[in-house]
Amino acid sequence: MKTILASRRKLIVAVLVIVAAVAALAYRSCSADSDTRSYCALMPDSIGLFRDSAVTSFGVPVGKVTTISTEGTQAKVMFEIRKDRRLPADVGATTLSHTLIADRRLALIGAEPEPGAPTWDSHKCITKTLTPQSITQTFAALSKLADEMNGSMTPAEAKDISRGLKGLSASLDGTGEDINAVITQLGSALKSPDAAIARLGEMITNL
Secondary structure (H helix, E strand, O other): OHHHHHHHHHHHHHHHHHHHHHHHHHHHHHHHHHOEEEEEEEEOOOOOOOOOOEEEEOOEEEEEEEEEEEEOOEEEEEEEEEOOOOOEOOOEEEEEOOOOOOOOEEEEEOOOOOOOOOEOOOOOEEOOEEOOOOHHHHHHHHHHHHHHHHHHOOHHHHHHHHHHHHHHHHHHOOOHHHHHHHHHHHHHHHOOOOOOHHHHHHHHHHO
């Protein structure tokens, strides 16, 4: 009889320990959830974004992407950030990557508002968004332009273009080293997508 009672006590203790452990895990989970706030952004596309992709503000990680779905012709990107982080009323979003082929991150645009200033309503999706064109889309557009020029030009137009290209070749004669330097600079700039567009414009002007 004593053996049976002892076994029951051990069983009850084991059950209580399991219940306590489950309750502790549930509490920790709820606490973790309460430390973040969910937002959404309607992006032109979600190329390079995946679940758990980083969300940054001025390059500093503040959260992660949770889900990506399609809404009409746009991509609806759900993400969560730290609850203590507030978004300005005019917040925007874009996607950035360190290289042309790397996974992208969702970058929030806009400084954190001062205390008392208007903030973004987390129940609304961010609509001021943009995404860079992929390298595939860029090459496809150039290929389409070349095909249209080859297929629709009259002999006279082709002759004019040929004359223009010869003139361009003559004007660039002897500037190979300068052009190579500019292309090298451009390649370095493409390694840092956050570089100012003005810098790229300056290099193009130097050509």
